[in-house]
Amino acid sequence: MTDDFSPARRRLVQNASLGVAAAAMAGSTFSAVAAGAAAPSAQAGVGGTRGLVDPRGLFPKPPFVVQSQTWPGLASKMNPPPDHGETSYKGSGRLAGRKALITGGDSGIGRAVAIAYAREGADVAISYLPEEESDAKEVVDLIRKAGRKAVALPGDIRSEAWCQQLVQKAVDGLGGLDTLVNVAGRQHNYDSILDISTEDFDWTVKTNLYAMFWITKAAIPHMPPGSAIVNTASVNAYNPSEYLLDYSMTKGGIMIFTKALAKQMIKKGIRVNGVAPGPFWTPLQVVCGQHDEKLKTFGGDTPMGRPGQPAEIAPIYVQLASSEATYETGQIIGASGGAGNP
Numbered sequence: 001m002t003d004d005f006s007p008a009r010r011r012l013v014q015n016a017s018l019g020v021a022a023a024a025m026a027g028s029t030f031s032a033v034a035a036g037a038a039a040p041s042a043q044a045g046v047g048g049t050r051g052l053v054d055p056r057g058l059f060p061k062p063p064f065v066v067q068s069q070t071w072p073g074l075a076s077k078m079n080p081p082p083d084h085g086e087t088s089y090k091g092s093g094r095l096a097g098r099k100a101l102i103t104g105g106d107s108g109i110g111r112a113v114a115i116a117y118a119r120e121g122a123d124v125a126i127s128y129l130p131e132e133e134s135d136a137k138e139v140v141d142l143i144r145k146a147g148r149k150a151v152a153l154p155g156d157i158r159s160e161a162w163c164q165q166l167v168q169k170a171v172d173g174l175g176g177l178d179t180l181v182n183v184a185g186r187q188h189n190y191d192s193i194l195d196i197s198t199e200d201f202d203w204t205v206k207t208n209l210y211a212m213f214w215i216t217k218a219a220i221p222h223m224p225p226g227s228a229i230v231n232t233a234s235v236n237a238y239n240p241s242e243y244l245l246d247y248s249m250t251k252g253g254i255m256i257f258t259k260a261l262a263k264q265m266i267k268k269g270i271r272v273n274g275v276a277p278g279p280f281w282t283p284l285q286v287v288c289g290q291h292d293e294k295l296k297t298f299g300g301d302t303p304m305g306r307p308g309q310p311a312e313i314a315p316i317y318v319q320l321a322s323s324e325a326t327y328e329t330g331q332i333i334g335a336s337g338g339a340g341n342p
């Protein structure tokens with residue numbers, strides 16, 4: 001077990017760490033939190049800056065307890081629990097009045113984005129699998145606590161018909177759509193191409209590429225000029241793991257899809273960008289996303305020496321959706337603790 005912090009100390013350092021993660025982004029709105037003050041309303045700002053915080057030791061480091069869950073996994077069952085910014089993210093109206101659909105918004109990176117968007121003033125629809133209802137319910141509660149509308153949309157995005165309904169239900173529930181964040185994904189490790197069945201290959205490609213294509217295609221007609229699309233690629237799009245052949249192929253596809261679509265969509269005034277995460281501590285990794293040995297040392301091979309927490313990447317998604325980033329399109333922004341290429 002690597003988390004050697006007491007709960008109180010961990011809360012303090014987590015909250016402090018978020019300041020540094022967010023300070024990298026223009027206009028970032030995290031704030032340092034007084035010891036023990038977990039509620040966002042109790043956050044004590046530090047004069048618009050977050051002070052200096054060393055990011056290296058702020059979150060759990062490997063070795064991690066080897067653990068596994070059945071697909072699709074739950075954030076609530078992870079050890080240590082991921083930090084999605086629940087107690088720390090503080091918004092400042094950067095997405096006021098926006099209407100966002102976030103796929104995979106129940107857990108991991110998508111949950112951190114949902115929390116951040118709601119606290120920045122957006123109404124948020126989240127898509128997830130029915131098995132993830134308990135994680136999704138926590139996110140819905142957090143969105144509503146931020147005073148925003150939440151729309152919960154369980155269903156399997158490997159179906160084109162569901163992808164079309166998903167977008168329509170988001171539009172109906174939110175009263176429009178101006179922000180689409182494609183986060184949902186499937187990752188499974190295989191030693192060899194010879195171990196990947198056609199069904200496995202189809203599962204990965206349907207989830208990561210087809211669903212993104214179908215959802216984006218259904219969403220665009222609803223999106224007015226000024227809207228934003230943010231896709232989720234990976235460091236594996238640039239430097240693929242030998243154990244993630246099919247997954248890496250889809251992530252490279254997402255990167256190129258993002259760049260090509262940006263060229264089309266700017267003609268409609270819609271910006272399209274992507275994020276390329278390095279190792280982040282999320283359910284994806286404990287449902288066969290990694291070999292046991294790799295899970296134990298997860299994130300340890302980055303210069304940072306630890307995996308990222310979802311809360312540390314949400315500010316990039318805020319920035320890319322925000323109308324502050326008007327010249328930003330066709331870009332892939334990395335967050336990988338010093339590793340990776342983008």
Ligand code: NAD
Pocket residue numbers: 072073103104105106107108109110127128129132155156157158183184185186187207232233234235276277278279280281282283284285
């Ligand atoms: P996660 O497990 O929390 O999120 C993945 C989500 O995808 C699930 O919560 C689920 O709701 C959704 N999903 C998967 N299959 C689906 C289906 N058939 N129908 C509907 N929803 C489905 O893990 P995460 O790490 O936050 O993953 C989010 C994204 O980040 C993925 O695209 C992943 O490839 C990418 N990513 C993650 C890492 C990492 O280290 N965690 C690194 C690079 C990229």
Ligand code: MG
Pocket residue numbers: 072073074075106107108128132135283
């Ligand atoms: Mg999930």
